[in-house]
Amino acid sequence: MAILETIDHQPMVFDPAAKSADYGFVPNSKRKLEASFPQIFFSNGEPWHEANRYAFHRYYDLQKDIKTIHSGMSHLTRYAKWLEANNLHWLHFPKRKSERCLFQFRGHLIELRDNGLLAPSTASQVMNSVVAFYRWAAANNYAESSSRFFDSKVVKLSFLDSVGFRRTMGVVSSELAIPNRKRKGLQLEDGLVPISQASANKFLTFLAKHRNRELYLMSKVALQTGCRHETITTLNIDVLKNAYPDYKLSNILRVKVGPGTGVNTKFDVSGEIYFPSSLVNELIDYFNSAEAILRRSRANKALSKCVFITSRGNSYTRQTFGTLLYRLKDELIKAGHSEFGRFKFHQLRATFGTMLMRALMRTEGMSSLNAIEFVRDAMLHKDASVTWKYIKFIEREPIESQFLDTLWAIFTGSRDTSNEMIRHLTSGEVTREN
Structure with missing residues (x-):
């Protein structure tokens, strides 16, 4: 099955004139070595190139914390394992929705949740991470338009701002979202x-x-x-x-x-x-x-x-x-x-x-x-x-x-x-x- 590995990653820059250049590249002095960067590999040893590039995008372009990257990649690893177990490609999207890999995976997570094998919050987080990856893949031409994968909608969420005032904002959601309704009663952190x-x-x-x-x-x-x-x-x-x-x-x-x-x-x-x-x-x-x-x-x-x-x-x-x-x-x-x-x-x-x-x-x-x-x-x-x-x-x-x-x-x-x-x-x- 697919596994999540960590690698030592050092960003490089192209400088063929440098004496220490290796194939024309030298370490980028402005970027530190990341000693535990997460990468996904399938059981045949092949890396999941698109998901791994997505991790680099979140880390360097979006400036996400390395712990956040690890969390998101662990969710995608769960998805990769399920794809391999069911012999499906991550771009398996036939016309009928019920046969599409994303909709089947959603049903799998809900079944685990209902059987007490997966926390409701975890099921929601995993599905959200997978959907976010597909949106990025579509935006970067690794896949067709995300509209082909699932339908999206805008929902309004209420929240408290930094000084305690209640605000409302619109966010994009999808039909694949798994609701995680919190229990009643005021809660803390x-x-x-x-x-x-x-x-x-x-x-x-x-x-x-x-x-x-x-x-x-x-x-x-x-x-x-x-x-x-x-x-x-x-x-x-x-x-x-x-x-x-x-x-x-x-x-x-x-x-x-x-x-x-x-x-x-x-x-x-x-x-x-x-x-x-x-x-x-x-x-x-x-x-x-x-x-x-x-x-x-x-x-x-x-x-x-x-x-x-x-x-x-x-x-x-x-x-x-x-x-x-x-x-x-x-x-x-x-x-x-x-x-x-x-x-x-x-x-x-x-x-x-x-x-x-x-x-x-x-x-x-x-x-x-x-x-x-x-x-x-x-x-x-x-x-x-x-x-x-x-x-x-x-x-x-x-x-x-x-x-x-x-x-x-x-x-x-x-x-x-x-x-x-x-x-x-x-x-x-x-x-x-x-």
């Missing part, structure tokens, strides 16, 4: 909601006894700082040691992240994350522990300052981190916690954001706009419209105040950040400060 107190009890208690201490610490960082997984897995000892006290909040340190720090952020946003000082100390202690030193001894020099690396001495890629969480969910389900079957790591970030927004809204003299600005900076939101959702969520669907109050006490340093949290959550006790 990426369509997720905070975890409940009961789920937090089970999750933290289970992880505190887990053999993988790094997984426990990474989850604690997500819950107490709101960091995304790409930020957590690239934390290094330098940014922790260079953290400095916040002038507004006691027991809180600011940790710089983003370009220039070695710590990755979504959209390469530069900013400062609020860390409880005790958590920073705990991470530094772990970095100096025998377990962490052993892991770094298996790693290359480039990872010598990373706080979290795998047991084999590798960095946590999106795939390895996803595999780690998949195994964790399987362990939780086998332990009798079946509610974690659809758990997402990002829910820990949503829980932190809810806690932070609720605490600010309770603060005397704090306006909604000031609270939004604070939470936006703390969570490195690109648009304020994302932050607005936290206020609306709190107003419409409040969650357990005791749980959020406990989390806030931990964040501000008024309670110990490790065993104390688990003890109070699991026992149901509430300790009030004098």
Whole structure:
């Protein structure tokens, strides 16, 4: 079957006069080497030339992030595998629609979705990626006009702009689109909601006894700082040691992240994350522990300052981190916690954001706009419209105040950040400060 491979790609320029020219070409000094560029190959070893050129178009012409390119190519790989399994060419478009490859593939995705073998959101994303590829292929004369493939229409979508105002825009859709209607109720980032107190009890208690201490610490960082997984897995000892006290909040340190720090952020946003000082100390202690030193001894020099690396001495890629969480969910389900079957790591970030927004809204003299600005900076939101959702969520669907109050006490340093949290959550006790 078709496979997705990665290649080392170095853009070249034609300069036959150059001494180092190879067949008249030399590396383009303005373009960096991309060490993991995705390309699709069929089972006979032949590349899917059109799809691979499409990837280069998105990366260089549209300036898409390499992670976005990988995601889109993984969807096209799924399509390529299906084409091979059904012995169909990607330009198989007879007169009858039901026999066309795209319409057959759409039916295949819907069948997988209805049988619970594919998430509704994934089915929609795969179909959208395939349709976008065909539109590009038609526009660049790799195929006939896209009107021959499927019918298109313009639909109106409502959305919140960067400052929270509702807007409407028209987008081009096709008859091949697979609807993905979201469940009712207000949701936060990426369509997720905070975890409940009961789920937090089970999750933290289970992880505190887990053999993988790094997984426990990474989850604690997500819950107490709101960091995304790409930020957590690239934390290094330098940014922790260079953290400095916040002038507004006691027991809180600011940790710089983003370009220039070695710590990755979504959209390469530069900013400062609020860390409880005790958590920073705990991470530094772990970095100096025998377990962490052993892991770094298996790693290359480039990872010598990373706080979290795998047991084999590798960095946590999106795939390895996803595999780690998949195994964790399987362990939780086998332990009798079946509610974690659809758990997402990002829910820990949503829980932190809810806690932070609720605490600010309770603060005397704090306006909604000031609270939004604070939470936006703390969570490195690109648009304020994302932050607005936290206020609306709190107003419409409040969650357990005791749980959020406990989390806030931990964040501000008024309670110990490790065993104390688990003890109070699991026992149901509430300790009030004098």
